Amino acid sequence: MPSPIAPWVFLVKIFSGSLPATAFVGWYNGHPDYRDLAIDLSLERVVVVGNGNVAMDVTRILAAAPEELAKTDIADHALDVLRASKVREVVMLGRRGPVQAAFTTPELKEFGELHGVDVIVDPADLELDEASAAAMVGDKTATKNVELLRRYAARGDTGALRRIVMRFLVSPVEVLGEDGRVAAVKIERNRLAQSADGSLRPRGTGVFETIEASMILRSVGYRGVPLADVPFDESTGVIPNAGGRVTNTGGDAVLPGLYVVGWAKRGPSGVIGTNKPDAAATVVLMLEDIAALPGIDDAHRDPALIEALLRERGIDFVSYADWQRLDGFETACGQQQGRPRVKLTRVDEMLRVIRE
Numbered sequence: 001m002p003s004p005i006a007p008w009v010f011l012v013k014i015f016s017g018s019l020p021a022t023a024f025v026g027w028y029n030g031h032p033d034y035r036d037l038a039i040d041l042s043l044e045r046v047v048v049v050g051n052g053n054v055a056m057d058v059t060r061i062l063a064a065a066p067e068e069l070a071k072t073d074i075a076d077h078a079l080d081v082l083r084a085s086k087v088r089e090v091v092m093l094g095r096r097g098p099v100q101a102a103f104t105t106p107e108l109k110e111f112g113e114l115h116g117v118d119v120i121v122d123p124a125d126l127e128l129d130e131a132s133a134a135a136m137v138g139d140k141t142a143t144k145n146v147e148l149l150r151r152y153a154a155r156g157d158t159g160a161l162r163r164i165v166m167r168f169l170v171s172p173v174e175v176l177g178e179d180g181r182v183a184a185v186k187i188e189r190n191r192l193a194q195s196a197d198g199s200l201r202p203r204g205t206g207v208f209e210t211i212e213a214s215m216i217l218r219s220v221g222y223r224g225v226p227l228a229d230v231p232f233d234e235s236t237g238v239i240p241n242a243g244g245r246v247t248n249t250g251g252d253a254v255l256p257g258l259y260v261v262g263w264a265k266r267g268p269s270g271v272i273g274t275n276k277p278d279a280a281a282t283v284v285l286m287l288e289d290i291a292a293l294p295g296i297d298d299a300h301r302d303p304a305l306i307e308a309l310l311r312e313r314g315i316d317f318v319s320y321a322d323w324q325r326l327d328g329f330e331t332a333c334g335q336q337q338g339r340p341r342v343k344l345t346r347v348d349e350m351l352r353v354i355r356e
C-alpha cells in the first residue's frame with residue numbers, strides 16, 4: 001500500500017495517539033501488521049485530519065454504536081476496544097471549504113444515518129465565497145454534499161450520545177502532548193485564495209484555536225514510495241509505465257519484464273473495484289509479452305508451470321484456492337454469529353486453516 005504523505009505540512013511530534021488513519025483502518029480491519037496497535041479510546045474527543053473517504057470511514061467507525069458495528073465484519077479485537085470507548089466527539093478537520101472536500105455523497109449520507117449521533121456543521125462554514133459558489137456549478141457531488149451539509153447544519157445538536165463535528169477551512173499547525181501522549185491539536189483558521197493554476201488553496205489567517213483530544217488520525221493523502229533500481233516519477237509519485245509496462249523516466253522505452261499495477265501505476269485514486277480490472281489489464285500484457293521476453297529460460301515461459309517452479313525452489317506460497325478456503329472458514333464462522341464473516345487476524349492462524 002502506498003505510504004501516507006510524509007513529512008506532513010504541520011509539526012507532528014512523536015506522541016502516542018498520533019497516527020496515520022491507514023494504521024487505524026488496518027487495526028479495525030484485522031490486518032495482521034496492525035492488529036496489536038495500542039488504540040486508546042479512554043478520552044472524550046478524537047481529531048481526524050482530512051476530508052476524504054478514508055477520513056470519513058475512520059470517523060464513522062469511531063462514532064458508530066458498537067451494537068451496529070457488531071453486525072459487521074469488523075475485527076473482534078477492535079470491537080472489544082470500541083465497545084469500551086469513551087469517545088463522544090469526533091472532529092474532522094478540512095483545510096478547504098465544503099465545495100473542495102474530497103469525500104463523496106454516500107459516505108456523507110451515512111453520517112446522518114448513524115444511530116445516536118449528531119452531525120454538527122457550523123452554518124457559517126457553508127456560506128460560500130464567490131469562487132467556491134462558481135466552482136460548485138456543474139459539480140454534482142459538491143452540490144449534493146453542500147445540500148446535505150446544510151441539512152445537518154439546520155438539524156444541529158439534538159443532544160445525541162455522540163457527535164461528529166465537521167470543521168472546514170482549518171489546518172492543524174501543531175500537535176500538543178502531555179507525558180508523551182497527544183493532549184490537544186492547535187489549528188489555524190484558513191481563507192481560500194486563487195493560486196496560479198486557478199485552483200483555490202488554503203491560506204492561514206493567523207487566527208488560532210486549540211482543540212483538546214486524546215488521539216489524532218492523519219488522513220491527508222497517499223503517495224507511492226520508490227523502489228531500488230525501479231524508475232520513479234517524483235512529480236506524480238508513480239512508477240512510469242505504458243498501461244502497466246514499466247518504462248524509463250522519459251516514458252519512451254519499455255523495460256522488459258517489469259510491470260506495475262494499482263496506485264503505483266496510476267496514483268492513489270479509486271477503490272478496490274477500480275484496481276482489480278486495472279491489475280487484470282497489466283496481467284494481460286504480461287501474458288502477451290512472456291513468449292518473447294528476453295533472458296527467460298524457455299522452460300519457464302508457460303504460466304501454468306509457475307506453481308511447479310515455486311515448489312522446486314521451496315517457496316511457501318498461498319494460492320487463490322487457499323484463499324478461498326480461508327474465505328469459506330471466515331464466512332462460516334460469521335454465519336454462526338449473523339455477521340458477514342469473522343476475520344482471522346494472525347498469519348499463523350490463517351495458515352493453519354489453509355493447511356489443515
Ligand SMILES: Cc1cc2nc3c(=O)[nH]c(=O)nc-3n(C[C@H](O)[C@H](O)[C@H](O)COP(=O)(O)OP(=O)(O)OC[C@H]3O[C@@H](n4cnc5c(N)ncnc54)[C@H](O)[C@@H]3O)c2cc1C
Pocket residue numbers: 001002021022025054057222227261262263264269270271272273275
Ligand atoms: C486507509 C485506506 C482505506 C481504504 N478503504 C477502502 C475501502 O473501504 N474500500 C475500497 O474499495 N477501497 C479502499 N481503499 C482503497 C484501496 O485500498 C485501494 O484502491 C487498493 O488497495 C489499491 O490497490 P493497490 O494494488 O494499488 O495497492 P494495495 O492493495 O495496497 O497492494 C499493494 C501490495 O503490495 C505490497 N508491497 C508494497 N511494497 C512492496 C514491496 N517493496 N515488495 C513486495 N510487496 C510490496 C503491499 O504489502 C500490498 O500487499 C482504502 C485505502 C486506504 C489507504
